[in-house]
Amino acid sequence: EVQLVESGGGLVQPGGSLRLSCVASGFTFADHYVDWIRQAPGKGLEWVGRNRNKANGGTTEYAASVKGRFTMTRDDSKNSVYMQMNSLKAEDTAVYYCTRTSPTGLHALEIWGHGTMVTVSS
Amino acid sequence: DIQMTQSPSSLSASVGDRVTITCRASQGIGDDLGWYQQKPGKAPKRLIYTASRLQSGVPSRFSGSASGTEFTLTISSLQPEDFATYHCLQHNTYPLTFGPGTKVDIK
Numbered sequence: 001e002v003q004l005v006e007s008g009g010g011l012v013q014p015g016g017s018l019r020l021s022c023v024a025s026g027f028t029f030a031d032h033y034v035d036w037i038r039q040a041p042g043k044g045l046e047w048v049g050r051n052r053n054k055a056n057g058g059t060t061e062y063a064a065s066v067k068g069r070f071t072m073t074r075d076d077s078k079n080s081v082y083m084q085m086n087s088l089k090a091e092d093t094a095v096y097y098c099t100r101t102s103p104t105g106l107h108a109l110e111i112w113g114h115g116t117m118v119t120v121s122s
Numbered sequence: 123d124i125q126m127t128q129s130p131s132s133l134s135a136s137v138g139d140r141v142t143i144t145c146r147a148s149q150g151i152g153d154d155l156g157w158y159q160q161k162p163g164k165a166p167k168r169l170i171y172t173a174s175r176l177q178s179g180v181p182s183r184f185s186g187s188a189s190g191t192e193f194t195l196t197i198s199s200l201q202p203e204d205f206a207t208y209h210c211l212q213h214n215t216y217p218l219t220f221g222p223g224t225k226v227d228i229k
Contacts, residue, residue, distance in 0.1 A: 035218070037166075045158075045166065045209055047218040063217045097165055101213075106172060108156060108213035112165040 002026035002111055004098050009116030012088055020083045020116060022098030029079040030054065033101040035109055036072070036083055038094035038118075048096070051081050056103050066092075088120045124148050124212050128221030134229040139200045143224045145210035147191040154214035157186055157195045160223075161206045169208075170195060200226070 008020040022034060033056070036048040049062040051072040060072050071084045081098060096118055100111040125148040135141050145155065153173040158166035168177050170186035173193055183198045197204055205228055210221040 044222050045211075045220040047220070050216075050218075061216050105154065105213060108154070108171070108218070109158075109211060110168055110171070110177075112167070115165055 002100075004100060004111055004113035006096060006098050006113045006116040009096065009118045011119045011121065013122050014088060014090060014120055016088050016120070017084070017086045018088065018118060020085065020096055020098075020118070022081045022083075022113060024079045024081075024100070027100070030076040031103070033103060034072075034074070034081040035099045035101050037097045037099055037109065037112075038092075039097070039115075040091070040094040043094075046094075049083075050101070053103065085118070088118075090120050092118060093120050094118060123217055124151060124215050124219050126210055126212055126219050126221040128210055128224055130224060131222065132225040132227070134227055135200050136229045137200055137202055139229075141197040141200050141204075141226060143195045143208050143210075143226075145193045145195075145221045147193070147212055150191055151212045151214035153188055154212055155186075155188065155193045156211045156213065157184075157193075158209045158211065159204075159206045160209060166209060 003025045005023050012018050034051045052059050069087045074081045095115040097115045098113045099109040101108045127146045155173045157170040160166040169180050169184050173188040174186045185196050187194045207223045207225045209223050
């Protein structure tokens with residue numbers, strides 16, 4: 001079964017840090033990009049960033065709202081992508097989803113994980 | 123950034139109704155448009171990709187079309203399990219952007 005599972009969410013104080021993980025199974029992880037999407041409570045979906053696979057440079061793209069604070073890395077040996085979130089703000093409170101995207105772009109955000117909740121509050 | 127406007131923001135419909143939801147992009151995005159269904163407390167699920175291709179396993183009552191920068195999701199005969207929020211996504215240009223969503227509820 002093709003699956004993505006996020007973990008690492010929780011309650012953190014403003015200015016704090018958190019590291020999210022996304023573990024993939026059921027497909028060749030190294031062949032795909034990973035996009036992170038977030039959804040604040042009662043709000044719409046917001047793209048957070050993309051991590052490309054090594055065959056396409058392993059580079060990343062970020063939304064302006066998180067650039068300089070969030071960093072995505074991947075470990076193909078563990079079928080995992082990580083998102084280090086620093087200098088967290090109240091407006092970062094959201095459910096964070098990781099998604100699978102094909103490098104061709106044909107299958108953007110095709111498969112979604114169940115999400116992990118991040119709450120930034122004092 | 124490319125802005126995605128979506129209409130209506132919500133609608134009430136009955137089982138068996140034909141439902142149409144529209145997304146407009148602020149500039150050309152080719153056919154780099156997907157439609158997603160989200161039920162409360164659940165992750166979104168992709169229904170349509172490249173504007174008009176049906177995701178495997180999705181019922182054929184769902185269809186997508188495009189005309190320039192206007193994209194349409196149609197549900198030909200609404201079923202009880204279709205009551206949900208629908209989102210469009212453009213993935214042509216960074217940052218990827220979503221429409222604000224359309225909530226479909228029971229009349």
